[in-house]
Amino acid sequence: MSRTTELLDGYRGNLLGVFGDPALVLVEGQGCRVTDADGRRYLDLLAGIAVNSLGHAHPAWVRAVAEQAGRLAHVSNLFTTPEVVELARELLEVTGAPPGSHVFFASSGSEANEAAFKLARRHGREHPDAQGRPRTRVLALEHAFHGRTMGSLALTAKEAYRAPFEPLPGGVSHVPATVEALAAELDDTVAALIVEPVQGEAGVRGLPEGYLARARELTREHGALLVVDEVQSGIGRTGDWLASTSQLPGGEFPDAVTLAKGLGGGFPIGALLTAGPEVSGLLGAGQHGTTFGGNPLAAAAALATVRTIRDEGLLENARAVGEHLAARLRDVPGVTDVRGHGLLVGFDLVPSAPDDAVAPRLVAAARDAGFLVNATGPATVRLAPPLIVTRQEVDTFVSALPDLLRTVSST
Numbered sequence: 001m002s003r004t005t006e007l008l009d010g011y012r013g014n015l016l017g018v019f020g021d022p023a024l025v026l027v028e029g030q031g032c033r034v035t036d037a038d039g040r041r042y043l044d045l046l047a048g049i050a051v052n053s054l055g056h057a058h059p060a061w062v063r064a065v066a067e068q069a070g071r072l073a074h075v076s077n078l079f080t081t082p083e084v085v086e087l088a089r090e091l092l093e094v095t096g097a098p099p100g101s102h103v104f105f106a107s108s109g110s111e112a113n114e115a116a117f118k119l120a121r122r123h124g125r126e127h128p129d130a131q132g133r134p135r136t137r138v139l140a141l142e143h144a145f146h147g148r149t150m151g152s153l154a155l156t157a158k159e160a161y162r163a164p165f166e167p168l169p170g171g172v173s174h175v176p177a178t179v180e181a182l183a184a185e186l187d188d189t190v191a192a193l194i195v196e197p198v199q200g201e202a203g204v205r206g207l208p209e210g211y212l213a214r215a216r217e218l219t220r221e222h223g224a225l226l227v228v229d230e231v232q233s234g235i236g237r238t239g240d241w242l243a244s245t246s247q248l249p250g251g252e253f254p255d256a257v258t259l260a261k262g263l264g265g266g267f268p269i270g271a272l273l274t275a276g277p278e279v280s281g282l283l284g285a286g287q288h289g290t291t292f293g294g295n296p297l298a299a300a301a302a303l304a305t306v307r308t309i310r311d312e313g314l315l316e317n318a319r320a321v322g323e324h325l326a327a328r329l330r331d332v333p334g335v336t337d338v339r340g341h342g343l344l345v346g347f348d349l350v351p352s353a354p355d356d357a358v359a360p361r362l363v364a365a366a367r368d369a370g371f372l373v374n375a376t377g378p379a380t381v382r383l384a385p386p387l388i389v390t391r392q393e394v395d396t397f398v399s400a401l402p403d404l405l406r407t408v409s410s411t
């Protein structure tokens, strides 16, 4: 029995089956490469689903985590540490948050969105409707993914994720991503609109041209918060610190932004950024909390991640290599509708029948050929490599793709 088979048996016997069967047992990583339990090597074009921004075992990240672990790992929220203060300051600075903005640290994307949901509820109480009743409605988009905890699940659209756990926290409506639908739904009972600038889990789908700018105007007009979920798109993934500010007039910062995935470079951390003093004042002392959120170890990891992205020009790299990758994919026969947002790239394959799961077959064939990629749907593939990935590395995948497509279309 191979080491992989043995460990997968152990996995099945001991871990809850919520993720299905893992495809691999990984033991080691370096840069954009990972190694499995039987010594096979892979080019990692997924980065733990947009998490390992600096790739694996980046020296700056390893040093920061090791030094912090040897100094002070956790202190509770009764105290704070220099790393937490510096990280908050640096995040507000790189994202262009307005004066008076603040940060709440959590440990995941779902938790960051839970905090945003609570912020929306608080805003709804502070800004009642014309009848003096608290605004209780929150608008989210069709196909939205905001997480799996009860609150973030209420914001998530997918019926299959929601149905087994109802009732979920109420007041959420999912609307199509069109300005018309938004204009029709927005009134003074709406506390907030939450949107992903690029819907990653839905197959890397950007918002329609001009949507976010119009959403900003409409939410302001109706007194609702504009909350942007940048858990997947933020911190350099799309070639900017935030994917939303480049879509807003004058690079304006939304009322609130959530971050997680790429922020810690592999260390669990999430964040809610609140714009300006008024929004930041909605959650006061005693109204929210968490034990691990923004502990010094997580903060040191995130600080090293953010500083390395800045100092090594990784935003520029994400933009340049991302554009190159998308352009090359467009030339591959059998690949359709390439959607590139920096190093968050989605594309579709042509299924042989309506229910043909061609993308999962491609993912398996790619893995056998030494590439880690991901299917977000039966015919949709997602790439989210580390922000350090080179043109040469992505080229090896694009060059292998025609053969892989031939393999999967003949099976």
Ligand SMILES: *Cc1c(COP(=O)(O)O)cnc(C)c1O
Pocket (backbone or CB within 6 Å): 107, 108, 109, 110, 111, 113, 145, 146, 147, 148, 196, 200, 201, 229, 230, 231, 232, 233, 260, 261
């Ligand atoms: C992954 C993701 C989440 C959930 O983050 P977790 O860390 O898995 O809880 C929320 N929103 C978006 C846009 C995501 O991609």
